[in-house]
Amino acid sequence: SRRYPERNEIPRTPDLRSHYDVVIIGGGGHGASLAYHLAKHHGITNVAILEKGYLGGGNTARNTTVIRSNYTDQRSIRFYAKALRLYESLANELDYNMMYSRRGQLTLSHSDGVSRSLRLRADAGDFCGEANEIVDRQQIRSLVPSLNLDIKGMPVLCGLWHPSAAIARHDAVVWGYAIRACERGVELHQRTEVLGMEVSGDRVTRLRTNRGDVSAGTVVQCVAGYSSVVAKMVGLKLPIRSYPLQAMVTHPVKPFLNPMVSSTALHCYVSQSARGELVIGGGSDPYELYNTRSTLELKEGLAASALEMFPFIGELKILRQWAGITDMTPDYSPIMGQGPLSNYWLDAGWGTWGFKATPASGFFLAKAISENRIADEIRPFQLSRFHSFDLVNEMGATAASH
Numbered sequence: 001s002r003r004y005p006e007r008n009e010i011p012r013t014p015d016l017r018s019h020y021d022v023v024i025i026g027g028g029g030h031g032a033s034l035a036y037h038l039a040k041h042h043g044i045t046n047v048a049i050l051e052k053g054y055l056g057g058g059n060t061a062r063n064t065t066v067i068r069s070n071y072t073d074q075r076s077i078r079f080y081a082k083a084l085r086l087y088e089s090l091a092n093e094l095d096y097n098m099m100y101s102r103r104g105q106l107t108l109s110h111s112d113g114v115s116r117s118l119r120l121r122a123d124a125g126d127f128c129g130e131a132n133e134i135v136d137r138q139q140i141r142s143l144v145p146s147l148n149l150d151i152k153g154m155p156v157l158c159g160l161w162h163p164s165a166a167i168a169r170h171d172a173v174v175w176g177y178a179i180r181a182c183e184r185g186v187e188l189h190q191r192t193e194v195l196g197m198e199v200s201g202d203r204v205t206r207l208r209t210n211r212g213d214v215s216a217g218t219v220v221q222c223v224a225g226y227s228s229v230v231a232k233m234v235g236l237k238l239p240i241r242s243y244p245l246q247a248m249v250t251h252p253v254k255p256f257l258n259p260m261v262s263s264t265a266l267h268c269y270v271s272q273s274a275r276g277e278l279v280i281g282g283g284s285d286p287y288e289l290y291n292t293r294s295t296l297e298l299k300e301g302l303a304a305s306a307l308e309m310f311p312f313i314g315e316l317k318i319l320r321q322w323a324g325i326t327d328m329t330p331d332y333s334p335i336m337g338q339g340p341l342s343n344y345w346l347d348a349g350w351g352t353w354g355f356k357a358t359p360a361s362g363f364f365l366a367k368a369i370s371e372n373r374i375a376d377e378i379r380p381f382q383l384s385r386f387h388s389f390d391l392v393n394e395m396g397a398t399a400a401s402h
């Protein structure tokens with residue numbers, strides 16, 4: 001008999017049973033969101049989440065929580081807009097405090113070329129009904145009075161203002177989804193690592209874990225930076241390369257920065273958390289690596305860039321620094337849907353931009369798995385696009401925006 005958790009407590013890991021209807025590899029936000037949507041909306045509750053470490057200890061715990069929909073391609077804009085709408089009501093849906101905070105995001109341009117690309121993003125957003133506008137220096141000054149617009153050699157020319165962008169507490173997102181999924185019968189198995197998988201014909205027949213073997217009707221991998229490693233267990237080579245991505249926070253100060261601000265030229269973005277810490281991030285490390293160490297070099301670069309934007313923060317101390325492993329696709333878009341095996345599904349390629357997608361990836365994948373049919377919203381993101389060369393080239397996904 002299963003033990004149900006007290007409200008808002010993560011249940012203890014139960015014994016591993018020999019078979020589940022659905023096994024989800026990876027207990028991050030995406031795995032938990034998928035389990036919740038399977039159980040809540042499709043009545044599929046014989047589900048196990050297998051997590052090699054602890055719930056949400058991967059990139060979900062390491063990201064800088066930027067939630068936005070100001071992408072370039074209409075297919076991405078529509079997908080991320082759905083995610084944003086789901087986020088807006090998530091605390092109510094899960095009856096769990098997400099600390100969701102609508103801040104707006106300001107992306108700065110320091111050159112004519114970037115101004116043109118920001119204009120393109122503003123127009124693409126408008127076309128899809130997502131609010132975006134180009135703001136001039138005077139408007140930027142009133143949005144962020146503390147920002148230095150006259151950066152030496154690269155003055156701010158204009159910005160892309162995205163008023164519905166938000167932040168949320170990343171841990172709460174995965175905790176909320178997992179707790180509500182487990183209340184409906186989903187089993188969360190922490191410290192349970194998938195070590196290998198057996199394939200027979202076009203099906204995965206068995207998963208080997210450090211706690212015993214298990215079989216499943218359907219298997220889904222939601223393992224972020226380990227996508228290539230896990231896909232290889234079923235003989236699949238994904239078009240993914242994995243790079244470390246670092247970030248850091250300062251000690252807390254009184255609120256002075258409401259919007260998130262990112263600079264394309266400085267490769268740096270800054271926001272202020274609800275606790276008052278400045279959250280500072282930038283681009284990925286320039287080389288592939290499976291390691292979550294931080295480097296002093298990158299921290300010095302980020303600090304120098306943040307100081308250009310906010311010269312008065314020089315006395316702040318760096319409180320924490322960390323890194324995650326991000327799996328990057330050639331077109332900066334995710335991979336969702338079935339792979340070549342009939343019962344093996346992929347939720348991968350979330351690179352530096354997957355936190356904001358968490359509610360929508362679970363929503364659409366659960367629907368696809370239960371109906372065995374891919375919804376139009378995620379059809380463009382299937383693995384097969386790399387064979388048909390129908391890429392979703394998404395230059396609004398990363399750089400300094402996340």
Ligand code: FAD
Pocket residue numbers: 025026027028029030031050051052053054055056057058059060061062063064065066067192193194195222223224225226230245246247281322323324325326350351352353354355356357402
């Ligand atoms: P994870 O949370 O990493 O979960 C995957 C889980 O799979 C892990 O817990 C791991 O332990 C487990 N796992 C791996 N292999 C196995 C195995 N063999 N067996 C069992 N379990 C396994 N995105 C945004 O949208 N906005 C941002 O501002 C943003 N900033 C970022 C900043 C940084 C520094 C980093 C690193 C990432 C950032 N991202 C951002 C990206 C975002 O964090 C990820 O895309 C997202 O969290 C992926 O969620 P996930 O649930 O797929 O992965």
